[in-house]
Amino acid sequence: MKYEVSEILETIKMNALENLDVRTVTLGISTLDCSDPDIIKCAKNIREKILKYGANIVPAAEKIARRYGVKIVNKRVSLTPLSLVFSRSYSVDEYVEAAKIIDKTASDIGIDFIGGYSALVHKGITPGEERFLESIPYVLSATEKLCSSVNVATTKAGINMDAVLKMGFIVKHTAELTADRQAIGCAKLVVFANIPEDNPFMAGALHGEGEGDCVLNVGVSGPGVVYRAVKALPVDGDFDILCETIKKTAFKITRMGELVGREVARELNVPFGILDLSLAPTPAIGDSVADILEAMGLESCGTHGTTAALALLNDAVKKGGAFASSYVGGLSGAFIPVSEDSTMARRAGEGKLTFDKLEAMTSVCSVGLDMIAIPGDTSAETIAAIIADEISIGVINSKTTAVRLLPVPGAKEGDEISLGGLLGKAKIIPVHKDSPSTFVRRGGRIPAPIQSLKN
Amino acid sequence: MDIQERIEKNISQVIREELGDSIHPDKLNSIIKNITEKLTFCLTPDELVLLRIKMDEKTQRELAVLSVIGQDSVGIVAEVTKVLAESRANIEGMNQAIVSGYFALILTIDISGMTVSLDELQSMMDKIAEKKNLRIFIQHENIFKSMNRI
Numbered sequence: 001m002k003y004e005v006s007e008i009l010e011t012i013k014m015n016a017l018e019n020l021d022v023r024t025v026t027l028g029i030s031t032l033d034c035s036d037p038d039i040i041k042c043a044k045n046i047r048e049k050i051l052k053y054g055a056n057i058v059p060a061a062e063k064i065a066r067r068y069g070v071k072i073v074n075k076r077v078s079l080t081p082l083s084l085v086f087s088r089s090y091s092v093d094e095y096v097e098a099a100k101i102i103d104k105t106a107s108d109i110g111i112d113f114i115g116g117y118s119a120l121v122h123k124g125i126t127p128g129e130e131r132f133l134e135s136i137p138y139v140l141s142a143t144e145k146l147c148s149s150v151n152v153a154t155t156k157a158g159i160n161m162d163a164v165l166k167m168g169f170i171v172k173h174t175a176e177l178t179a180d181r182q183a184i185g186c187a188k189l190v191v192f193a194n195i196p197e198d199n200p201f202m203a204g205a206l207h208g209e210g211e212g213d214c215v216l217n218v219g220v221s222g223p224g225v226v227y228r229a230v231k232a233l234p235v236d237g238d239f240d241i242l243c244e245t246i247k248k249t250a251f252k253i254t255r256m257g258e259l260v261g262r263e264v265a266r267e268l269n270v271p272f273g274i275l276d277l278s279l280a281p282t283p284a285i286g287d288s289v290a291d292i293l294e295a296m297g298l299e300s301c302g303t304h305g306t307t308a309a310l311a312l313l314n315d316a317v318k319k320g321g322a323f324a325s326s327y328v329g330g331l332s333g334a335f336i337p338v339s340e341d342s343t344m345a346r347r348a349g350e351g352k353l354t355f356d357k358l359e360a361m362t363s364v365c366s367v368g369l370d371m372i373a374i375p376g377d378t379s380a381e382t383i384a385a386i387i388a389d390e391i392s393i394g395v396i397n398s399k400t401t402a403v404r405l406l407p408v409p410g411a412k413e414g415d416e417i418s419l420g421g422l423l424g425k426a427k428i429i430p431v432h433k434d435s436p437s438t439f440v441r442r443g444g445r446i447p448a449p450i451q452s453l454k455n
Numbered sequence: 456m457d458i459q460e461r462i463e464k465n466i467s468q469v470i471r472e473e474l475g476d477s478i479h480p481d482k483l484n485s486i487i488k489n490i491t492e493k494l495t496f497c498l499t500p501d502e503l504v505l506l507r508i509k510m511d512e513k514t515q516r517e518l519a520v521l522s523v524i525g526q527d528s529v530g531i532v533a534e535v536t537k538v539l540a541e542s543r544a545n546i547e548g549m550n551q552a553i554v555s556g557y558f559a560l561i562l563t564i565d566i567s568g569m570t571v572s573l574d575e576l577q578s579m580m581d582k583i584a585e586k587k588n589l590r591i592f593i594q595h596e597n598i599f600k601s602m603n604r605i
Contacts, residue, residue, distance in 0.1 A: 002596070003520065005550050007603045008561050012522055012592055066574055069594040252602045259601040 012069075014252075019224035019287040021071035022257055023280045024112075025061050025264045026200035027054050028207035028215045028273060031080045031116070039090045043098035046085070047105040050077060050114075053214045053270060058110040060267040070260055073221070073282070073422070077106065078205035079116030083132040095135035096142050103143035113188075115205035117148040120195070123157040123445070125166075133163075136170050140185035141177035147188040147203035151195040153391045155398045158448040159193070164391065165440050167191045168384025172407055175376070179409040182417040186406040187371065191387050193394030193401050198274045199330040204367070204402060215273035217330065218261030221280045222253040223341075224287040226317075230295040242296065243316045250277065250320030258325045274329025277321030278366060279313070281341040283424035289313070289334050290343035290353075301344055302353030310334060311364035331400055333366030339406075339419060339426035340371050348372075349416070349427035363393050368402035373417050373426045376409040383407060385436035396449050462494060463487050517567040518547065518596040521580070525589035527558035534587070538579050539564060542571045563596070 014020035034045035057075050065072045079085075079102075086098070099117060106114040117139055119129050136148050150167055153159040171186055178185035190204040197208020200217035207215075229249045233241060258275050265272040281289045290301035293309045314334045322328050336358065338344050347353035355372070362368045369390050387403045394401030408417055411428045418425035466487050470478065523535060532551075539546060539562070548563035566573060573593060580591040 002518070002548070002563060003599045003603060005552055005554075005559070005561055007599060008520055008522055009524075009554060009559060011594070011599060011602055012524070016590070016592070066577065067595050068598040069592050070598065255601040256598060259597060 014225045015069055015071070018228050019221065019282065019284055020253060020256070021073050021221050022065075022218060022260050023221040023282075024074040024076050024200050024202075024219045025057070025072055025261060026076040026078050026115075026205055026217045026219065027057050027268070027270070028078045028198065028205075028211055028217055029053050029080075030207055030211060030213050031082070031085045032209070035085050035087050037087060039086055039094050039098045040101070042086060043101040046079065047101055050079075050102075050105050050109065053268070054109055054111070056268060057264075061264050064260055064263045064267060067263070068256075068260060070256060072260065072264075074112040074202075076111055076200065076202060076205060077109075077114045078200070078207045078217075079114065080207050080209065081118035081120055082116055083119035083129050084209070086128070086132065089128045089131040092135050092138050095132065096138050099135075099139040099143050099146055103146045106145040111145070113145050113147055113202045113205075115147040115149065115202055116207065117146050118150060118206045120151045121163045122151050122154045122160050122193075124160065125163060133166060133170060136189065137174040137177045137185065140174050140188050147190075147205070149190045149192055149195060149204040149206060151192045152387070153193040153395050154448075155194060155395050155452045156448055157445075159388065159391055159395055159446040161388065161440065161446055162443055164191075164387050165381070165384045165443075167387055168380040168382075168440070171383050171405060172378075172380040175407045176409055182411075182419060183373075183406045183408045184419055184423075187404065187419055187423050189404065191391070191403045193391040194399060195402075196330050196400055200274075200276050201278065201280065201331060201335075203404065204331075211273070212271065214270045216261060216265035216268060216270050217273040217276065218257050218264070219276040219278060219280060219330065220253050220257035221282065221287070222249075223279050223281045223289050223292060224284075225249055225253060226279065226313075227286065227288070227291045227295055230292055235297065239312070243312060246313060246316035247320035250317040251324045253277075254321040254324035272327070274327045275321075275325040276330030277317060277325065277328055277332045278330070279317055279334040281335060281337065281344070282422055283340055283342050283345075285342060288341045288343040289336060290341055290347060294343065300350070300352045301347045302357050306353075306357060307360050307364055310336070310361050314365040331366040335367060335370065336361055336365060337371035337404075339373065339417075339424040340422060342424065345424060345426040348429050349414075351429075355429055355431055359389060359393075362390060362401055363397065367400055368394070368404070370402065370404045371406070371423065371426065372404075373406045373408055373411070373428045374431050375413055375428055376407055376411045378407045378431055379435070379437070381435065381437040381440050382431060384440045386431065388440060392446075396451065398451060463491050466490055516547070516565045519564055519566045519573065520592075520594050520596055520599060521562045521564055522592045522594075523560040523562075523584075523589055524554075524557055524592075525584075525587070527553075528587055531558070531587060531589065532560065534583050535560070535562070535580070535591070538576070538583065542569050542576055542579070544569050544576065
């Protein structure tokens, strides 16, 4: 036999029992050549471009999934930030109409999500972008699969606090317009610092301006596999063994993802872009990042030691994964999306994992304050201040950070919301009540930090 | 094509690529003959077998791993191998083990000459799996190569 029985059985165990899968294959498509002064014509051009490259993404992914016995959970498309493609200001109705055409295209080709209703406003907002940003709540409430992201800061440019404040109101407005669906619109809206141009994960996926015409990016999953590997270690095993075990497991997960990504790219006849080696949890039992932290020896995720455990996990995953893939990109770190991680959601609901602890954790992993349900009466200014805090962590540490909050209208601390599918469920957790309003309303930009002066 | 002919063909290809048509055909043939003779004489019979295996791997085979896992019962191997034979999938390796109380049969099969697609073979195996209360996985070997070999 070319392979040991143990090697074959280990792979089967990972796939069949430990939820190892490819979380997403995401086809990045440039829509810069789709621009037209008539926004409806522009949207139709975008539809044609998506159909040109992406019509077969679902059958291609399913073919490769069967060939290797590996599940590919989501098939997605990311587009050039549409604020760049929609060439001037339009009415809200026009934006919504164009968005519906793109959303329908996503449904027609059978993908799960499409990203790119996005704007890059980290240094300033043009009048066109201003209108575009204001359309986001309406677009997200009128579409199913279209996702939106807004970059409000970079390490090089500093933080556009006008954009941060605006996003506080936009998040709030999106929640109100989708109040009948537990603020699901907010699950499709992310506010970023240092947004990556090749991220395959939603809701923040977009196809950067520096990318080619079309590229296939892949995001792996695998917390279940890492959890079982850590769980199998002796409880008194030292950190050396712990880190080595995670690295070796991450290596295998990444190699599998890279193989599948390259094969799907070949099937679609497009170049392979990057592999995002993020550990992405799902609400399935046993596929939780919080479980890994607890398996390391924490009584509950959120207690003292959680940040150190997460830092260790994130670093070991990167080291194992970086060696396994030729092109690592996207976010590439452990995710901590509260509602999407069953144990994390439970600990947050129990009050053991607090909002402030989550913020601390984001300083050592990707990506940020993610999928956190907060009381519906949280003010737009408080949401803006939360965004400012999180974005500062990214800007100062030259990393990507992001905020995806759900201020569920009418919901109070302890209420539970259920979003279904990969988005999971979570209880509403409290935020600080004292007002940051005067601070966030100062206006202007927070300058780029001294770390950015590298030339 | 025997091993000597294949070596000759490969050497001829390399020389032609390097020198194009600038070399006289008779000269080319005499060089190839010389090299081939020297090569085959310097190999032991065992090394020749290894060389043949390596060349076979490069040129022809496409392998998949078929794993059967579940409760042991009479006739599992017979049913699985019957379908493989009918589908013209050649068994290259076979291993059977009891893992954590479960029966595990692992076959490496050459799928390059199969008369059915991998999907169709999986469907046929699914029927056996359902009847015998087993799980049968067919995975292209590249997944094991990529996860376990550098």
